[in-house]
Amino acid sequence: MQTLPQGAPRVVLLDIEGTTLPVSFVHDVLFPYARTHLALFLVQHGGDATVQAALAQTAELAPGVPPLEQLERWMDEDAKVAPLKTLQGLCWEKGYARGELVAALYPDVLPCLRALHAAGVALAVYSSGSEAAQRLVYGYTAQGDVKALFSGFYDLRMGGKKDAASYSAIVAQAGWHAADVLFLSDIEAELDAAAQAGLRVCQIARPEDGTVAGTRHPVTTSLPEAARLFGLPGEG
Numbered sequence: 001m002q003t004l005p006q007g008a009p010r011v012v013l014l015d016i017e018g019t020t021l022p023v024s025f026v027h028d029v030l031f032p033y034a035r036t037h038l039a040l041f042l043v044q045h046g047g048d049a050t051v052q053a054a055l056a057q058t059a060e061l062a063p064g065v066p067p068l069e070q071l072e073r074w075m076d077e078d079a080k081v082a083p084l085k086t087l088q089g090l091c092w093e094k095g096y097a098r099g100e101l102v103a104a105l106y107p108d109v110l111p112c113l114r115a116l117h118a119a120g121v122a123l124a125v126y127s128s129g130s131e132a133a134q135r136l137v138y139g140y141t142a143q144g145d146v147k148a149l150f151s152g153f154y155d156l157r158m159g160g161k162k163d164a165a166s167y168s169a170i171v172a173q174a175g176w177h178a179a180d181v182l183f184l185s186d187i188e189a190e191l192d193a194a195a196q197a198g199l200r201v202c203q204i205a206r207p208e209d210g211t212v213a214g215t216r217h218p219v220t221t222s223l224p225e226a227a228r229l230f231g232l233p234g235e236g
């Protein structure tokens with residue numbers, strides 16, 4: 001294990017969409033996959049307890065509407081409703097397991113994560129996708145299952161990504177020191193919140209995502225560049 005320079009971050013906390021994975025993957029691949037496959041999924045798995053609970057919850061939220069019709073309406077509206085999120089997650093799980101879905105990480109991501117991990121830097125995820133969805137992304141990349149690189153998966157149960165308190169809660173739960181943590185995201189408002197909680201931050205402005213570079217924090221276009229900026233190894 002290499003020795004990290006004094007003062008370098010000990011932890012790198014990463015956003016997913018727009019940071020390690022194109023934003024388009026969620027909107028152009030995952031959401032349409034669930035929209036296309038949900039009806040058949042419900043036919044095949046309607047007897048599962050989790051599915052039944054999600055359908056009952058749907059019926060409760062939209063009395064008198066057939067659950068599938070309501071779920072499709074929510075998908076068309078891009079509504080964030082708990083039973084829909086559950087069913088979409090289950091649908092994606094089948095898709096990944098069948099090889100119909102593969103998380104195409106940006107090519108610079110895995111070499112950088114491996115180099116950081118090998119250097120003893122702890123890696124963790126903080127994304128608005130559920131913990132289950134995060135595990136699917138890193139469980140089914142084009143390079144295979146790389147979940148073992150991460151020591152933590154944090155989602156909106158920790159709070160919103162634009163609230164400083166969420167970052168403080170993650171740091172406290174993980175037992176880190178805020179100043180030892182580098183948070184990487186494409187969204188400047190998330191970086192504002194993390195910085196307010198005492199974390200170090202860097203914006204990843206991917207040209208492929210059309211990310212607008214902010215002015216309040218350091219900006220790079222890739223993970224290795226960000227790592228090097230903070231004295232960390234960028235690749236193996």
Ligand SMILES: [Mg+2]
Nearest residue numbers: 015017018186
């Ligand atoms: Mg993002």
